[in-house]
Amino acid sequence: MKNLRKLNILGIETSCDDTSAAIVDSDFHIHSNIVSSQSIHVKFGGVVPELASREHIKGILPIVDLALKEAKLTLDDINAIAVSVNPGLIGSLLVGVSFAKGLAYSLGKPLMPVNHILGHIFANFLEHTGINYPFVALVVSGGHTELVKFLSFDDFKILGKTIDDAAGEAFDKIGKVLNITYPGGPEIDKLASKGNKNYISFPLPMIKRPNYDFSFSGLKTAAALYIKENNINLENDKINDFAASFQNAIVRTLFIKTVNAIQKYDIKNLLLAGGVAANSELRKVFHDYAKENNINVFYPSKELCTDNAAMIAAAGIFKYKKNQFADLNLNASSIKGLYHL
Ligand code: KG4
Ligand code: ZN
Numbered sequence: 024m025k026n027l028r029k030l031n032i033l034g035i036e037t038s039c040d041d042t043s044a045a046i047v048d049s050d051f052h053i054h055s056n057i058v059s060s061q062s063i064h065v066k067f068g069g070v071v072p073e074l075a076s077r078e079h080i081k082g083i084l085p086i087v088d089l090a091l092k093e094a095k096l097t098l099d100d101i102n103a104i105a106v107s108v109n110p111g112l113i114g115s116l117l118v119g120v121s122f123a124k125g126l127a128y129s130l131g132k133p134l135m136p137v138n139h140i141l142g143h144i145f146a147n148f149l150e151h152t153g154i155n156y157p158f159v160a161l162v163v164s165g166g167h168t169e170l171v172k173f174l175s176f177d178d179f180k181i182l183g184k185t186i187d188d189a190a191g192e193a194f195d196k197i198g199k200v201l202n203i204t205y206p207g208g209p210e211i212d213k214l215a216s217k218g219n220k221n222y223i224s225f226p227l228p229m230i231k232r233p234n235y236d237f238s239f240s241g242l243k244t245a246a247a248l249y250i251k252e253n254n255i256n257l258e259n260d261k262i263n264d265f266a267a268s269f270q271n272a273i274v275r276t277l278f279i280k281t282v283n284a285i286q287k288y289d290i291k292n293l294l295l296a297g298g299v300a301a302n303s304e305l306r307k308v309f310h311d312y313a314k315e316n317n318i319n320v321f322y323p324s325k326e327l328c329t330d331n332a333a334m335i336a337a338a339g340i341f342k343y344k345k346n347q348f349a350d351l352n353l354n355a356s357s358i359k360g361l362y363h364l
Contacts, residue, residue: 035332069199105339108356128351134353158172165297170183190237
Protein backbone atom coordinates (compact mmCIF):
# COMPACT_ATOMS: atom_id res chain seq x y z
CA MET A 24 0.00 0.00 0.00
CA LYS A 25 1.09 3.57 -0.68
CA ASN A 26 2.02 5.77 2.21
CA LEU A 27 -0.41 8.62 2.01
CA ARG A 28 -1.05 12.03 3.47
CA LYS A 29 -4.44 12.43 5.07
CA LEU A 30 -7.24 12.23 2.50
CA ASN A 31 -10.87 13.19 2.65
CA ILE A 32 -13.22 10.70 1.05
CA LEU A 33 -16.80 11.64 0.19
CA GLY A 34 -19.02 8.57 0.56
CA ILE A 35 -22.39 8.30 -1.16
CA GLU A 36 -25.01 5.67 -0.35
CA THR A 37 -28.40 5.37 -2.05
CA SER A 38 -28.90 1.61 -2.35
CA CYS A 39 -32.29 1.37 -0.68
CA ASP A 40 -34.39 3.90 1.24
CA ASP A 41 -31.71 6.00 2.97
CA THR A 42 -30.07 8.87 1.14
CA SER A 43 -26.70 9.35 2.77
CA ALA A 44 -23.47 11.32 2.29
CA ALA A 45 -20.43 11.27 4.56
CA ILE A 46 -16.92 12.60 4.74
CA VAL A 47 -14.36 10.29 6.27
CA ASP A 48 -10.61 10.86 6.30
CA SER A 49 -7.95 8.24 5.68
CA ASP A 50 -7.45 7.85 9.46
CA PHE A 51 -11.10 6.67 9.55
CA HIS A 52 -12.19 9.83 11.33
CA ILE A 53 -15.81 10.66 10.46
CA HIS A 54 -16.20 14.40 9.74
CA SER A 55 -19.88 14.05 8.88
CA ASN A 56 -22.35 11.26 8.16
CA ILE A 57 -25.79 12.51 7.11
CA VAL A 58 -28.45 9.82 6.77
CA SER A 59 -31.89 10.81 5.58
CA SER A 60 -34.36 7.93 5.96
CA GLN A 61 -37.27 8.16 3.55
CA SER A 62 -40.52 8.21 5.52
CA ILE A 63 -42.67 7.96 2.37
CA HIS A 64 -42.55 4.13 2.53
CA VAL A 65 -43.99 3.77 6.04
CA LYS A 66 -47.61 3.78 4.89
CA PHE A 67 -46.85 0.92 2.46
CA GLY A 68 -45.22 -1.30 5.10
CA GLY A 69 -42.09 -1.73 2.94
CA VAL A 70 -39.91 0.09 0.43
CA VAL A 71 -41.55 1.08 -2.89
CA PRO A 72 -38.62 1.12 -5.36
CA GLU A 73 -39.88 3.83 -7.71
CA LEU A 74 -40.69 6.17 -4.83
CA ALA A 75 -37.26 5.47 -3.34
CA SER A 76 -35.47 6.57 -6.54
CA ARG A 77 -37.49 9.78 -6.71
CA GLU A 78 -36.73 10.61 -3.09
CA HIS A 79 -33.01 10.04 -3.71
CA ILE A 80 -33.13 12.44 -6.66
CA LYS A 81 -34.66 15.11 -4.43
CA GLY A 82 -32.34 14.42 -1.52
CA ILE A 83 -28.90 13.75 -2.90
CA LEU A 84 -27.70 17.30 -3.58
CA PRO A 85 -28.87 18.92 -0.31
CA ILE A 86 -27.53 15.95 1.65
CA VAL A 87 -24.07 16.13 0.08
CA ASP A 88 -24.16 19.88 0.76
CA LEU A 89 -25.08 19.25 4.39
CA ALA A 90 -22.30 16.67 4.76
CA LEU A 91 -19.77 19.25 3.52
CA LYS A 92 -21.17 21.97 5.80
CA GLU A 93 -21.15 19.77 8.87
CA ALA A 94 -17.56 18.72 8.10
CA LYS A 95 -16.66 22.41 7.57
CA LEU A 96 -15.14 21.44 4.23
CA THR A 97 -15.69 22.39 0.60
CA LEU A 98 -15.57 20.23 -2.53
CA ASP A 99 -11.96 21.38 -3.00
CA ASP A 100 -11.04 19.52 0.17
CA ILE A 101 -12.41 16.22 -1.15
CA ASN A 102 -9.75 13.89 -2.57
CA ALA A 103 -11.94 11.10 -3.90
CA ILE A 104 -15.51 9.85 -4.07
CA ALA A 105 -16.75 6.41 -3.01
CA VAL A 106 -20.19 5.26 -4.05
CA SER A 107 -22.21 2.11 -3.51
CA VAL A 108 -22.92 0.46 -6.85
CA ASN A 109 -24.51 -2.84 -5.81
CA PRO A 110 -26.43 -4.71 -4.46
CA GLY A 111 -29.62 -2.77 -3.95
CA LEU A 112 -32.57 -1.31 -5.80
CA ILE A 113 -31.30 -0.55 -9.26
CA GLY A 114 -33.14 2.77 -9.64
CA SER A 115 -31.92 3.94 -6.24
CA LEU A 116 -28.33 2.90 -6.89
CA LEU A 117 -28.38 4.66 -10.25
CA VAL A 118 -29.11 8.00 -8.57
CA GLY A 119 -26.02 7.75 -6.35
CA VAL A 120 -23.79 6.37 -9.10
CA SER A 121 -24.82 9.01 -11.65
CA PHE A 122 -24.38 11.78 -9.11
CA ALA A 123 -20.96 10.46 -8.03
CA LYS A 124 -19.78 10.09 -11.62
CA GLY A 125 -20.86 13.65 -12.46
CA LEU A 126 -19.14 15.02 -9.40
CA ALA A 127 -15.94 13.03 -9.94
CA TYR A 128 -15.79 14.17 -13.56
CA SER A 129 -16.41 17.83 -12.80
CA LEU A 130 -13.89 17.87 -9.95
CA GLY A 131 -11.35 15.69 -11.73
CA LYS A 132 -11.21 13.40 -8.67
CA PRO A 133 -10.99 9.60 -8.56
CA LEU A 134 -14.08 7.48 -8.11
CA MET A 135 -14.21 4.22 -6.14
CA PRO A 136 -17.07 1.76 -6.67
CA VAL A 137 -18.05 0.03 -3.44
CA ASN A 138 -20.10 -3.10 -2.89
CA HIS A 139 -22.65 -2.23 -0.22
CA ILE A 140 -22.02 -5.44 1.77
CA LEU A 141 -18.29 -4.71 1.77
CA GLY A 142 -19.19 -1.27 3.16
CA HIS A 143 -21.16 -2.83 6.02
CA ILE A 144 -18.20 -5.03 6.96
CA PHE A 145 -15.58 -2.26 6.76
CA ALA A 146 -17.77 0.07 8.86
CA ASN A 147 -16.04 -1.72 11.72
CA PHE A 148 -12.79 0.07 10.88
CA LEU A 149 -14.44 3.43 11.62
CA GLU A 150 -14.62 2.67 15.33
CA HIS A 151 -12.15 -0.09 16.08
CA THR A 152 -8.43 -0.49 15.84
CA GLY A 153 -6.76 -3.89 16.16
CA ILE A 154 -8.86 -5.72 13.57
CA ASN A 155 -6.52 -8.33 12.16
CA TYR A 156 -6.75 -10.76 9.26
CA PRO A 157 -7.84 -13.46 8.98
CA PHE A 158 -11.31 -12.58 10.20
CA VAL A 159 -14.78 -13.93 9.70
CA ALA A 160 -17.58 -11.45 9.03
CA LEU A 161 -21.20 -12.22 9.73
CA VAL A 162 -23.25 -9.87 7.54
CA VAL A 163 -26.89 -9.63 8.58
CA SER A 164 -29.00 -7.01 6.87
CA GLY A 165 -32.46 -6.57 5.42
CA GLY A 166 -31.46 -8.22 2.16
CA HIS A 167 -28.42 -10.36 3.00
CA THR A 168 -27.18 -12.97 5.44
CA GLU A 169 -23.63 -14.02 4.63
CA LEU A 170 -20.74 -15.57 6.48
CA VAL A 171 -17.43 -14.60 4.91
CA LYS A 172 -13.79 -15.42 5.66
CA PHE A 173 -11.35 -12.59 4.87
CA LEU A 174 -7.63 -13.21 4.42
CA SER A 175 -7.10 -9.62 3.25
CA PHE A 176 -9.20 -6.77 1.88
CA ASP A 177 -9.20 -8.37 -1.58
CA ASP A 178 -9.06 -12.01 -0.66
CA PHE A 179 -12.21 -13.47 0.80
CA LYS A 180 -14.35 -16.58 0.57
CA ILE A 181 -18.08 -16.77 1.15
CA LEU A 182 -18.57 -19.66 3.57
CA GLY A 183 -22.35 -19.59 3.57
CA LYS A 184 -25.42 -17.49 2.95
CA THR A 185 -29.17 -17.59 3.25
CA ILE A 186 -30.98 -19.84 0.83
CA ASP A 187 -34.20 -17.83 1.17
CA ASP A 188 -35.08 -14.90 3.45
CA ALA A 189 -32.42 -12.74 5.05
CA ALA A 190 -32.39 -12.39 8.85
CA GLY A 191 -33.59 -8.77 8.67
CA GLU A 192 -36.29 -9.73 6.21
CA ALA A 193 -37.62 -12.31 8.70
CA PHE A 194 -37.74 -9.63 11.42
CA ASP A 195 -39.51 -7.20 9.09
CA LYS A 196 -42.03 -9.70 7.75
CA ILE A 197 -43.03 -10.80 11.24
CA GLY A 198 -43.14 -7.11 12.18
CA LYS A 199 -45.62 -6.61 9.36
CA VAL A 200 -47.80 -9.52 10.57
CA LEU A 201 -47.82 -7.80 13.98
CA ASN A 202 -48.67 -4.42 12.44
CA ILE A 203 -45.40 -2.92 13.60
CA THR A 204 -44.17 0.11 11.67
CA TYR A 205 -41.56 -0.87 9.04
CA PRO A 206 -38.80 -1.93 9.65
CA GLY A 207 -39.89 -4.38 12.35
CA GLY A 208 -36.41 -5.40 13.57
CA PRO A 209 -35.69 -2.55 16.01
CA GLU A 210 -39.19 -2.73 17.54
CA ILE A 211 -39.05 -6.53 17.98
CA ASP A 212 -35.70 -5.99 19.68
CA LYS A 213 -37.35 -3.53 22.12
CA LEU A 214 -40.31 -5.82 22.87
CA ALA A 215 -37.94 -8.77 23.30
CA SER A 216 -36.00 -6.94 26.02
CA LYS A 217 -39.08 -7.31 28.26
CA GLY A 218 -39.84 -10.94 27.36
CA ASN A 219 -38.82 -14.51 28.13
CA LYS A 220 -36.76 -15.92 25.26
CA ASN A 221 -37.44 -19.51 26.32
CA TYR A 222 -41.22 -19.09 26.28
CA ILE A 223 -41.67 -20.63 22.81
CA SER A 224 -39.24 -23.15 21.24
CA PHE A 225 -39.18 -22.13 17.61
CA PRO A 226 -37.24 -24.40 15.24
CA LEU A 227 -33.60 -23.44 14.70
CA PRO A 228 -33.34 -23.71 10.91
CA MET A 229 -30.58 -25.82 9.32
CA ILE A 230 -28.36 -25.91 12.40
CA LYS A 231 -27.70 -29.64 12.01
CA ARG A 232 -26.56 -29.32 8.40
CA PRO A 233 -22.78 -29.49 8.00
CA ASN A 234 -22.54 -26.24 6.07
CA TYR A 235 -22.74 -22.52 6.80
CA ASP A 236 -25.92 -21.73 4.92
CA PHE A 237 -28.96 -20.19 6.59
CA SER A 238 -32.69 -20.35 6.00
CA PHE A 239 -35.27 -18.17 7.73
CA SER A 240 -38.36 -18.73 5.67
CA GLY A 241 -39.59 -21.78 7.65
CA LEU A 242 -39.06 -20.00 10.94
CA LYS A 243 -40.96 -17.00 9.60
CA THR A 244 -43.90 -19.24 8.64
CA ALA A 245 -43.85 -20.98 12.05
CA ALA A 246 -43.82 -17.59 13.79
CA ALA A 247 -46.64 -16.22 11.60
CA LEU A 248 -48.75 -19.32 12.37
CA TYR A 249 -48.05 -18.96 16.09
CA ILE A 250 -49.23 -15.34 15.96
CA LYS A 251 -52.47 -16.37 14.29
CA GLU A 252 -53.20 -19.38 16.48
CA ASN A 253 -52.40 -17.60 19.74
CA ASN A 254 -53.81 -14.22 18.84
CA ILE A 255 -50.52 -12.44 19.49
CA ASN A 256 -50.77 -8.69 18.91
CA LEU A 257 -49.38 -5.50 20.36
CA GLU A 258 -52.10 -5.44 23.03
CA ASN A 259 -51.67 -9.09 24.00
CA ASP A 260 -49.56 -9.53 27.15
CA LYS A 261 -47.63 -12.38 25.51
CA ILE A 262 -46.20 -10.11 22.79
CA ASN A 263 -42.91 -9.61 24.67
CA ASP A 264 -42.38 -13.34 25.20
CA PHE A 265 -43.22 -14.00 21.56
CA ALA A 266 -40.75 -11.31 20.40
CA ALA A 267 -38.00 -12.61 22.69
CA SER A 268 -38.50 -16.22 21.55
CA PHE A 269 -38.62 -15.34 17.85
CA GLN A 270 -35.55 -13.13 18.15
CA ASN A 271 -33.78 -15.86 20.10
CA ALA A 272 -34.39 -18.40 17.30
CA ILE A 273 -32.83 -16.07 14.73
CA VAL A 274 -29.90 -15.17 16.95
CA ARG A 275 -29.19 -18.80 18.02
CA THR A 276 -29.16 -19.89 14.38
CA LEU A 277 -26.74 -17.14 13.39
CA PHE A 278 -24.62 -17.83 16.47
CA ILE A 279 -24.34 -21.61 16.01
CA LYS A 280 -23.34 -21.40 12.34
CA THR A 281 -20.86 -18.60 12.97
CA VAL A 282 -19.21 -20.38 15.88
CA ASN A 283 -18.96 -23.58 13.78
CA ALA A 284 -17.14 -21.57 11.13
CA ILE A 285 -14.70 -19.77 13.41
CA GLN A 286 -13.86 -23.03 15.19
CA LYS A 287 -13.35 -24.95 11.96
CA TYR A 288 -11.04 -22.28 10.51
CA ASP A 289 -9.46 -21.39 13.86
CA ILE A 290 -10.35 -17.72 13.50
CA LYS A 291 -9.68 -15.30 16.36
CA ASN A 292 -11.33 -12.17 14.93
CA LEU A 293 -15.03 -11.90 14.23
CA LEU A 294 -16.82 -8.90 12.71
CA LEU A 295 -20.59 -8.41 12.88
CA ALA A 296 -22.09 -6.14 10.24
CA GLY A 297 -25.37 -4.92 8.74
CA GLY A 298 -28.61 -3.61 10.23
CA VAL A 299 -29.36 -6.75 12.28
CA ALA A 300 -25.93 -6.40 13.95
CA ALA A 301 -27.66 -3.59 15.91
CA ASN A 302 -29.76 -6.28 17.62
CA SER A 303 -29.13 -6.33 21.38
CA GLU A 304 -29.36 -10.11 21.80
CA LEU A 305 -27.05 -10.78 18.86
CA ARG A 306 -24.44 -8.38 20.22
CA LYS A 307 -24.73 -9.88 23.70
CA VAL A 308 -24.33 -13.55 22.74
CA PHE A 309 -21.28 -12.84 20.60
CA HIS A 310 -19.79 -10.51 23.20
CA ASP A 311 -20.17 -13.21 25.89
CA TYR A 312 -18.81 -15.93 23.62
CA ALA A 313 -15.78 -13.83 22.69
CA LYS A 314 -15.00 -13.10 26.32
CA GLU A 315 -15.22 -16.75 27.34
CA ASN A 316 -13.25 -18.03 24.37
CA ASN A 317 -10.58 -15.41 24.09
CA ILE A 318 -11.44 -14.18 20.64
CA ASN A 319 -12.04 -10.62 19.46
CA VAL A 320 -15.49 -9.64 18.35
CA PHE A 321 -16.10 -6.27 16.68
CA TYR A 322 -19.38 -4.63 15.82
CA PRO A 323 -20.18 -1.04 14.82
CA SER A 324 -22.21 1.32 17.00
CA LYS A 325 -25.92 0.95 16.22
CA GLU A 326 -25.98 4.01 13.92
CA LEU A 327 -23.17 2.57 11.81
CA CYS A 328 -24.78 -0.90 11.56
CA THR A 329 -27.67 0.37 9.46
CA ASP A 330 -27.19 1.93 6.02
CA ASN A 331 -24.96 5.00 6.00
CA ALA A 332 -22.41 6.59 3.70
CA ALA A 333 -19.52 6.59 6.20
CA MET A 334 -19.23 2.81 5.74
CA ILE A 335 -19.00 3.29 1.97
CA ALA A 336 -16.24 5.85 2.47
CA ALA A 337 -14.47 3.44 4.87
CA ALA A 338 -14.33 0.70 2.23
CA GLY A 339 -13.39 3.43 -0.27
CA ILE A 340 -10.25 4.23 1.75
CA PHE A 341 -8.97 0.69 1.18
CA LYS A 342 -9.85 0.93 -2.50
CA TYR A 343 -8.04 4.26 -2.84
CA LYS A 344 -4.91 2.86 -1.27
CA LYS A 345 -4.96 0.01 -3.76
CA ASN A 346 -5.69 2.24 -6.76
CA GLN A 347 -8.99 0.46 -7.36
CA PHE A 348 -10.72 3.22 -9.30
CA ALA A 349 -13.62 3.21 -11.72
CA ASP A 350 -13.87 5.11 -14.97
CA LEU A 351 -16.95 6.93 -16.19
CA ASN A 352 -18.39 3.73 -17.69
CA LEU A 353 -19.24 2.69 -14.14
CA ASN A 354 -22.79 1.45 -13.82
CA ALA A 355 -25.00 0.36 -10.95
CA SER A 356 -26.08 -3.26 -10.76
CA SER A 357 -28.59 -5.13 -8.65
CA ILE A 358 -26.56 -8.37 -8.44
CA LYS A 359 -26.89 -9.72 -4.91
CA GLY A 360 -24.14 -10.53 -2.47
CA LEU A 361 -20.59 -9.57 -1.66
CA TYR A 362 -18.00 -9.37 -4.37
CA HIS A 363 -15.15 -7.15 -5.43
CA LEU A 364 -15.70 -4.65 -8.19
O1 KG4 B 1 -28.18 -2.96 6.64
P1 KG4 B 1 -29.53 -2.34 6.65
O2 KG4 B 1 -29.69 -0.95 7.20
O3 KG4 B 1 -30.15 -2.32 5.22
C1 KG4 B 1 -29.91 -3.30 4.28
O4 KG4 B 1 -28.82 -3.27 3.65
O5 KG4 B 1 -30.80 -4.17 4.16
O6 KG4 B 1 -30.47 -3.35 7.45
C2 KG4 B 1 -31.81 -3.10 7.67
C3 KG4 B 1 -32.34 -4.27 8.46
C4 KG4 B 1 -33.87 -4.26 8.58
O7 KG4 B 1 -34.34 -5.55 8.23
C5 KG4 B 1 -34.08 -3.97 10.05
O8 KG4 B 1 -35.27 -4.53 10.57
C6 KG4 B 1 -32.87 -4.60 10.67
O9 KG4 B 1 -31.83 -4.27 9.78
N1 KG4 B 1 -32.58 -4.07 12.01
C7 KG4 B 1 -32.69 -4.82 13.13
C8 KG4 B 1 -32.36 -3.97 14.21
N2 KG4 B 1 -32.03 -2.74 13.70
C9 KG4 B 1 -32.17 -2.83 12.34
N3 KG4 B 1 -33.05 -6.10 13.30
C10 KG4 B 1 -33.08 -6.57 14.56
N4 KG4 B 1 -32.79 -5.81 15.64
C11 KG4 B 1 -32.42 -4.52 15.52
N5 KG4 B 1 -32.12 -3.79 16.59
ZN1 ZN C 1 -27.35 -2.30 4.09
